[in-house]
Each structure stands twice: as structure tokens, then as C-alpha cells.
Amino acid sequence: MGSPARTLSQKVWERHVVHRAHGEPDLLYVDLHLVHEVTSPQAFDGLRLAGRGVRRPDLTLATMDHNVPTDEHPPEDISARQIEAMAVNAREFGIRCFPVGDANQGIVHVISPQLGLTQPGMTIVCGDSHTSTHGALGALAWGIGTSEIEHVLATQTIAQAVPGSMAITVDGTLPSDCAAKDVILAIIARIGTSGGVGRIIEYRGSTIAALSMEGRMTVCNMSIEAGARAGMVAPDDTTFAWLEGRPFAPKARLWELALDDWRSLPTDEGARFENEVFIDARALRPYVTWGTNPAQSVTIDGAVPDPDGIGDEARREAARRALRYQDLRPGTPVREIAVDAVFIGSCTNARLEDLRAASEVVRGRRVRAGIRALVVPGSMRVKSDAEREGLDRVFREAGFEWRDAGCSMCLGMNPDVLHRGERCASTSNRNFEGRQGPGGRTHLVSPAVAAATAIAGHFALPSDLR
Amino acid sequence: MEPIRLVVGRALPLPRADVDTDQIIPSHWLKRLERTGYGAGLFEAWRSDPGFVLNDPRYRGASILLAGPNFGCGSSREHAVWALHDSGFRAVVSTRFADIFKSNALRNGLLTVELDDATVALLFDAVRVDPAAEIAIDLERRTFEAPGVHARFAIDDYARTRLLEGLDDVGLTLRNETKIRAYETARPDWLPTVRR
Numbered sequence: 001m002g003s004p005a006r007t008l009s010q011k012v013w014e015r016h017v018v019h020r021a022h023g024e025p026d027l028l029y030v031d032l033h034l035v036h037e038v039t040s041p042q043a044f045d046g047l048r049l050a051g052r053g054v055r056r057p058d059l060t061l062a063t064m065d066h067n068v069p070t071d072e073h074p075p076e077d078i079s080a081r082q083i084e085a086m087a088v089n090a091r092e093f094g095i096r097c098f099p100v101g102d103a104n105q106g107i108v109h110v111i112s113p114q115l116g117l118t119q120p121g122m123t124i125v126c127g128d129s130h131t132s133t134h135g136a137l138g139a140l141a142w143g144i145g146t147s148e149i150e151h152v153l154a155t156q157t158i159a160q161a162v163p164g165s166m167a168i169t170v171d172g173t174l175p176s177d178c179a180a181k182d183v184i185l186a187i188i189a190r191i192g193t194s195g196g197v198g199r200i201i202e203y204r205g206s207t208i209a210a211l212s213m214e215g216r217m218t219v220c221n222m223s224i225e226a227g228a229r230a231g232m233v234a235p236d237d238t239t240f241a242w243l244e245g246r247p248f249a250p251k252a253r254l255w256e257l258a259l260d261d262w263r264s265l266p267t268d269e270g271a272r273f274e275n276e277v278f279i280d281a282r283a284l285r286p287y288v289t290w291g292t293n294p295a296q297s298v299t300i301d302g303a304v305p306d307p308d309g310i311g312d313e314a315r316r317e318a319a320r321r322a323l324r325y326q327d328l329r330p331g332t333p334v335r336e337i338a339v340d341a342v343f344i345g346s347c348t349n350a351r352l353e354d355l356r357a358a359s360e361v362v363r364g365r366r367v368r369a370g371i372r373a374l375v376v377p378g379s380m381r382v383k384s385d386a387e388r389e390g391l392d393r394v395f396r397e398a399g400f401e402w403r404d405a406g407c408s409m410c411l412g413m414n415p416d417v418l419h420r421g422e423r424c425a426s427t428s429n430r431n432f433e434g435r436q437g438p439g440g441r442t443h444l445v446s447p448a449v450a451a452a453t454a455i456a457g458h459f460a461l462p463s464d465l466r
Numbered sequence: 467m468e469p470i471r472l473v474v475g476r477a478l479p480l481p482r483a484d485v486d487t488d489q490i491i492p493s494h495w496l497k498r499l500e501r502t503g504y505g506a507g508l509f510e511a512w513r514s515d516p517g518f519v520l521n522d523p524r525y526r527g528a529s530i531l532l533a534g535p536n537f538g539c540g541s542s543r544e545h546a547v548w549a550l551h552d553s554g555f556r557a558v559v560s561t562r563f564a565d566i567f568k569s570n571a572l573r574n575g576l577l578t579v580e581l582d583d584a585t586v587a588l589l590f591d592a593v594r595v596d597p598a599a600e601i602a603i604d605l606e607r608r609t610f611e612a613p614g615v616h617a618r619f620a621i622d623d624y625a626r627t628r629l630l631e632g633l634d635d636v637g638l639t640l641r642n643e644t645k646i647r648a649y650e651t652a653r654p655d656w657l658p659t660v661r662r
Binding site: 018019023024025027029031032038039041042045050052058059060061066067078079081082085096116117119122127128129143144145146147148150151154155156157159161193194197198224227229248249250254255257258261293314315317318321411412413430432433434435438 | 481482483484486488489492493494496497498499500501511534535536539540541542543544547562564565566569570573574622623624634635636639640642645646649650653654655656657658659660661
């Protein structure tokens with residue numbers, strides 16, 4: 001008794017401290033290290049150079065996602081070399097790898113939760129900024145660079161300064177045409193692209209509690225778009241029900257022990273956050289980004305803003321640049337913006353629930369002539385689950401391409417890219433210049449809005465469709 | 467990592483806010499397996515514009531990048547730091563850096579210097595007026611000197627020592643081997659492993 005009230009992230013942090021000394025960052029133990037082909041080759045080379053091995057191959061999982069083809073064409077040579085390097089490194093260092101063609105292959109942040117490897121209270125790192133996704137299950141998970149990957153491979157630990165804390169409370173019933181994506185886009189619009197820098201965000205409140213696991217993953221996924229180190233949601237019965245029975249979830253007696261432990265993780269009453277933000281979910285509307293960072297967004301009922309109306313000089317200049325790049329004129333209603341492509345995929349929105357939501361909208365309809373529309377499931381398991389429900393047929397009959405799993409057009413590393421000047425409604429996470437291909441123009445939306453947009457030919461809600 | 471104590475040189479001004487790592491180095495460069503050779507990819511898309519500051523001969527040879535707020539946001543790609551380093555940059559100055567970028571930079575001998583809004587604004591002016599203005603960053607004394615600017619900057623002791631001595635992080639951590647092993651034996655049984 002009498003111990004100070006602590007937050008969820010503090011509890012997870014404290015139980016992973018291996019070494020703490022004045023004037024040094026904490027040395028934290030890493031429960032799970034996820035590895036993919038793009039950011040790891042130089043780390044493995046570093047190990048070889050130093051004559052070091054992987055300390056805990058049993059806590060390290062590799063897959064191939066960023067650079068892999070999602071259609072029947074073989075990868076270009078340079079990509080094939082990187083994919084092969086992942087296979088060779090996994091073999092040489094004794095790491096389990098789900099390669100292309102494996103039933104478990106997929107986007108690293110989709111497969112780990114799906115397999116039940118991501119569990120409450122764990123520390124998880126990966127050489128990818130969207131590692132924050134795993135926080136949806138109450139894990140403390142963040143993206144790292146290649147030097148840190150090497151460090152974790154060699155030591156299973158990572159040196160980290162204690163971050164700040166931030167609570168974002170979202171309360172109220174979400175309007176029926178809004179999704180988890182709209183919640184996180186609204187949050188980023190509110191706190192800005194650097195609102196979370198140096199902090200771990202805990203998402204809480206009745207709206208977050210009512211979200212499915214998939215929805216919570218969408219929210220935590222984009223924490224990095226607000227600059228945050230990580231995003232977390234307290235584990236609850238939704239989390240436990242979702243985890244139970246998954247291949248790597250604890251079984252029998254261990255499940256009971258784990259449950260007792262996980263129930264102790266939520267933030268204590270009275271625990272203090274350095275920063276608190278409150279959002280009323282009842283007032284939310286579906287969001288569409290207009291600019292080249294994820295905070296530059298309006299609701300679908302809105303119009304492209306006029307930079308002249310922005311008070312802050314840096315933001316005004318950024319808005320002007322963004323409108324030039326995006327080829328948009330101030331005052332244009334969002335619903336009048338026509339698109340050339342629609343991408344339903346990415347670690348943000350390519351889980352089964354996302355595909356179900358999009359398929360409901362396109363069922364019995366046709367993609368507008370001239371629009372290239374892609375569905376790229378987040379993992380091969382998501383793909384097979386969707387096919388069991390017949391979603392592949394729904395998408396195909398509507399005129400969508402139905403692909404294999406991978407990051408695909410989210411970052412344009414494989415041949416799935418926008419052509420110069422093309423405009424895309426995308427369920428991904430970044431609308432940076434050239435993100436989906438040099439000269440491509442990205443607008444971030446929810447799966448339902450992406451689907452309705454594919455049918456209408458311009459930004460639309462499902463309820464706009466005849 | 468090579469030790470770093472002093473960065474003395476000229477600065478290249480890039481006042482844009484929220485410069486993301488996709489701009490610093492586009493994703494197609496990430497298909498490479500090497501740790502060096504990224505210089506030609508630095509700001510690749512922006513560089514195709516002859517008016518872009520990196521193409522301005524007055525700033526050729528700059529070793530300090532003077533950047534807008536939230537520099538390095540987005541992807542965790544360390545390639546962004548490698549591209550800056552390969553292009554001769556040894557320090558980046560901004561009011562605020564994205565977390566992962568900063569962490570990557572400090573592990574590669576690229577110094578990130580955070581200064582307040584007013585000082586950074588002064589610097590942009592100074593460098594625009596005189597592109598040859600010499601800037602001196604002393605990591606040991608934590609001082610920043612430019613024409614009309616004498617500032618001190620904060621950097622945590624641990625990061626500073628590592629940079630000054632060019633220390634190997636893995637080697638440092640392995641000094642705690644006994645503690646790591648002790649921690650490992652006490653981990654709860656229910657935690658997963660990826661074994662078949």
C-alpha cells in the first residue's frame with residue numbers, strides 16, 4: 001500500500017529496467033524484436049564485422065513486407081537481393097522467418113498481433129516507425145533505427161531515456177460513418193505533427209474502450225504521425241477475448257497467470273500525465289487529408305483551406321507548399337476532388353475488419369471507370385480469412401485488384417506506385433510528398449471512405465452513393 | 467563511430483517545417499544493402515529543382531544543416547542520417563527534432579543541436595545575408611557560435627560522452643552482461659517465444 005499511482009506505460013517500463021544509473025538512459029529488456037528486410041541488412045553486417053551473434057533468436061521474428069511484390073511478377077533485381085539477404089541472415093543467425101510464400105507472411109505489424117505474439121505488458125521494438133501499432137494490446141512498442149536493431153540483436157536490450165507521458169481521452173459514441181481512422185486523424189489534426197514528440201500517448205475514454213482490437217491498432221499505429229514515441233491502450237476484456245486461443249498466446253495455467261498480471265496493468269486512479277487532451281467523439285466526422293502531412297486535414301464536408309487564413313507563418317508557408325504539390329485550390333469542396341487511384345492496405349488499415357468495412361460499401365457496385373483500385377491485405381492470413389468470407393469476389397467483381405500481402409503502395413518500394421501527378425485515396429498513414437511514388441498525391445482516409453471514393457470517382461461517404 | 471568534438475563550417479538553410487525522412491532519402495534508396503553511398507539520394511526529389519538550396523553554389527561544402535521545426539519526422543530509416551553524413555553534414559540545427567531521427571543521428575556522429583525559436587530565426591537571417599558565415603559548434607563546451615549568435619545548447623551527458631569518445635553502444639551495454647542474464651532468468655513463464 002501507499003505506492004504512488006502509476007500509468008500503464010510507467011508500469012510496463014519499470015518492469016523492463018535491466019540497469020539504471022544516474023546520468024544514463026535506462027537499459028530496457030526487449031521481449032520481442034520484429035525484423036524485416038529493409039532496415040536490417042546493415043545491422044546483420046555489423047554483427048558479422050564485430051563477430052557477434054543474435055543473443056535471443058527465440059525472441060526475434062523476421063518477415064518480408066516492405067519490398068515484396070504483391071502480384072505474380074517477380075521482384076526487380078535489387079529488391080530480390082534484399083529479400084534474399086533477409087532469408088540468408090535469418091538462416092545464418094538462427095532467426096525464424098516468414099518469407100514470401102509462407103502462410104504467415106505479411107506486414108510485420110499485422111502478423112505479430114494476429115499470431116498472438118504481441119501481448120499486454122511486453123516491450124516490442126522493430127526497425128519501423130509504425131511499431132506503435134502493438135500498443136493497442138497494452139504493449140510498449142516503438143520504432144528504432146538500424147544501429148539500434150544491431151544493438152537489440154546483440155544484447156536483447158535497448159538504452160532509452162524515460163519519455164514524457166500524455167493522455168488523450170476520447171469520449172462519446174462515434175457517429176456511424178466514422179471509423180478508428182477518423183479518431184486518430186482528428187487527434188493528429190488537434191495536437192499536430194509534433195504534439196507527441198518525446199512522449200508516450202495513452203489513448204483512453206469510452207470511445208477507445210468501445211473500439212475493436214483492429215480499431216485500436218489503427219489508432220496506435222498513427223501515434224508516430226503525431227511525433228509520439230509510442231501509443232498505448234490499456235488491456236481489457238476486448239484485448240483478452242481477442243488474444244485467447246491465438247497460436248502464441250499463453251495456454252491453460254499460463255493463460256490464467258498472464259490474465260492476473262495483465263489486469264494489473266491499466267493506469268492507476270490518480271496517476272498523473274504531463275499532458276492531457278480531451279476529444280468529444282460525438283462531434284467527429286470522416287476526415288480527408290488535403291496536404292502533405294497527416295495533420296493537414298479537413299472533414300469530408302469541408303473544403304480545401306485557404307493558407308492566407310492560417311495565422312502561424314511556418315504553417316501558412318507549409319500549407320502553400322502543400323497545395324502547390326497537391327495541385328489543389330483553396331475553397332474546393334472535398335467531395336469535388338476526383339481521384340485516379342484508390343489504395344486499401346497498409347499496417348494502418350488492412351486487417352480483416354477494414355476489408356469487411358470496405359467490401360460492404362463496394363458490394364454490387366462498380367469502381368468508377370478509369371480508376372485504378374487495389375486491395376492489399378495486411379497478411380496472407382488476412383487474405384485467406386477474407387477469401388473464406390468471399391470478400392475477394394466482392395472486390396474483384398467491383399473492379400478492384402486483389403493482391404498478396406505487403407506494404408505495397410503505402411510507401412511505394414515495390415512496383416505498386418502512383419505515377420507522377422496521380423491522386424490517390426489511401427487508407428495508409430502518410431501523405432508525404434512522393435510517398436506513394438515520385439510526384440504522386442496522397443489523401444488519407446478510412447477504408448469505408450476509400451471504398452465509396454472508388455465507386456463515386458471523387459471523395460464520398462458510403463451514404464453518398466446511390 | 468568516429469569521435470566528434472567540434473563542428474566548424476558553413477550552414478545550409480532549409481527553413482521548411484516537418485521535413486520528413488521520405489524527403490531526406492526516398493524509399494527506393496532503401497533497397498540497398500550498404501551503410502554508405504546515400505549522398506546522391508539526399509533530398510532527391512527537391513534537388514531536381516535548380517532553385518533548391520542544395521543546388522545553390524553559395525552553400526556548397528556546407529557541413530551544418532539549418533533546419534525548420536520537427537526535422538526528420540516520419541519513417542525510422544537510418545538511411546536519412548547516412549545520406550546527410552555521406553553528403554558532408556556533421557550537424558543539424560533546429561528548434562525540434564523527431565525522436566527516432568535524433569536517436570539515429572547521435573548513433574552515427576551526426577550532431578543534433580536544438581536551439582530556441584529566436585536563435586534559430588537569427589541564424590537563418592545570418593546565413594541568408596552571408597552564406598560564408600562561419601559557425602562553430604563545440605560539443606565539449608556545449609557552445610554554439612555564429613556571427614551575432616553566442617548560444618549554449620543542451621545535450622544529455624550520456625549522448626555527449628558517447629559522441630566525444632566515439633563509443634560502441636553494444637560494447638557499453640555488454641558491460642552489464644551479468645544484469646542482463648539475471649533479468650532473463652526472472653522473466654515470467656507466460657511470455658512468448660517464437661520457437662515452433
